[in-house]
Amino acid sequence: MWLITAILSAVFAGLTAILAKCGIRKTNSDVATALRTVVVFWFSIVMVFIVGSQGTITDIQARSWVFLILSGLATGASWICYFKALSVGDVNKVAPIDKSSTILSVLLAIILFGEINNLAVKLIGTTLIGVGTYLMIEKKITDKETKSSKWIIYAVLSAVFAALTSILAKIGISGVESGLGTAIRTLVVLIMAWVIVFAKGEHRQLKGLDKKELLFIGLSGLATGASWLCYYYAIQNGIVSVVVPIDKMSILLTVLFSVIFLKEKLSKKAIIGLCLMCIGTLAIVIWA
Numbered sequence: 001m002w003l004i005t006a007i008l009s010a011v012f013a014g015l016t017a018i019l020a021k022c023g024i025r026k027t028n029s030d031v032a033t034a035l036r037t038v039v040v041f042w043f044s045i046v047m048v049f050i051v052g053s054q055g056t057i058t059d060i061q062a063r064s065w066v067f068l069i070l071s072g073l074a075t076g077a078s079w080i081c082y083f084k085a086l087s088v089g090d091v092n093k094v095a096p097i098d099k100s101s102t103i104l105s106v107l108l109a110i111i112l113f114g115e116i117n118n119l120a121v122k123l124i125g126t127t128l129i130g131v132g133t134y135l136m137i138e139k140k141i142t143d144k145e146t147k148s149s150k151w152i153i154y155a156v157l158s159a160v161f162a163a164l165t166s167i168l169a170k171i172g173i174s175g176v177e178s179g180l181g182t183a184i185r186t187l188v189v190l191i192m193a194w195v196i197v198f199a200k201g202e203h204r205q206l207k208g209l210d211k212k213e214l215l216f217i218g219l220s221g222l223a224t225g226a227s228w229l230c231y232y233y234a235i236q237n238g239i240v241s242v243v244v245p246i247d248k249m250s251i252l253l254t255v256l257f258s259v260i261f262l263k264e265k266l267s268k269k270a271i272i273g274l275c276l277m278c279i280g281t282l283a284i285v286i287w288a
Contacts, residue, residue, distance in 0.1 A: 002238035005230040006246040012227035014253025018261060019220035020083060021091050023213045029083040031202050031209075032217050034193035037079075039221025040228065041190045044183040047229055053177035064176050065184075071168035072188025078161035079189065080196065081154040089151035091258035092266060096136040096277065097155035099251045102129050102244055104163035106284065109240040112167060121287045122241060128280030129245075135273025169232060170240050178233040186228070245281040252278060 024032045048054050060068075085094045103126045109115045110122065137152070169185070197203050227247075234243045255274060258264045266274070 002234040006234035006243045009230035010250040012223045013250035015223040017254045018257040023216035029087040036221040037190045040225040041186045043225030047179045053180040067171045072185035074161045074164040076189040076192035082158035085151045085154035094155045095254045100133040101159035101162035105166045105244040115241045125280040125284035128276045132273040132276030136270045178236045245284040
């Protein structure tokens with residue numbers, strides 16, 4: 001079951017980036033992140049009550065609370081950086097860098113959790129993912145991106161925080177129902193996102209939001225919520241160094257949708273890079 005939910009996580013994650021990109025053409029990325037988090041939070045709350053795990057919140061140990069909160073903070077930081085990068089960079093450039101968090105996640109899982117089964121395969125797989133990521137971002141920079149080259153910095157930070165999220169969540173959801181853990185983490189992200197919006201004075205932009213973009217922001221929130229629930233169920237019940245790569249396979253859908261709907265173009269290098277990322281990921285999934 002955890003393998004199936006990991007695959008579903010990848011499908012929903014693939015939709016998230018495209019829907020979010022459509023929602024931040026005019027809308028400030030911080031505001032969009034905060035609005036999306038509202039949707040994700042209520043989505044997760046509904047799932048908690050459907051499962052009936054709300055009564056177990058008092059049973060959560062202090063250690064789990066600490067790591068759930070830290071995981072939420074890491075997630076919030078990853079989201080903010082990711083959507084900053086998406087607001088300027090091409091989806092088919094930003095997404096591969098974000099998905100390269102697989103490399104750090106696998107290495108940390110090996111070091112911290114002792115997941116050393118088929119170590120050679122995991123290391124070869126992560127190497128292929130790294131090379132593939134490099135090839136995917138080695139393409140001509142557009143005029144828009146030249147004006148704001150910070151997109152690559154935000155994309156890298158997004159990957160680092162995403163990797164930390166997986167590890168912290170694995171520790172934090174030990175003994176905690178995955179849906180409840182997701183809701184707690186989302187609440188942390190929600191508070192963090194809105195604090196940033198109000199601190200920067202960006203809340204004034206809420207009145208003039210484009211309705212069409214607001215719809216896409218809401219849909220991306222639903223996709224994120226579904227992806228999270230599937231992902232953290234898989235993380236809790238499966239093997240981190242296998243679940244994370246499966247989730248990162250969402251890069252295939254993300255790139256495919258970016259070409260079809262956003263009319264972004266892929267160079268030959270980028271296509272080779274995408275293939276290497278997929279081969280590396282599949283190698284870890286199948287043989288690790």
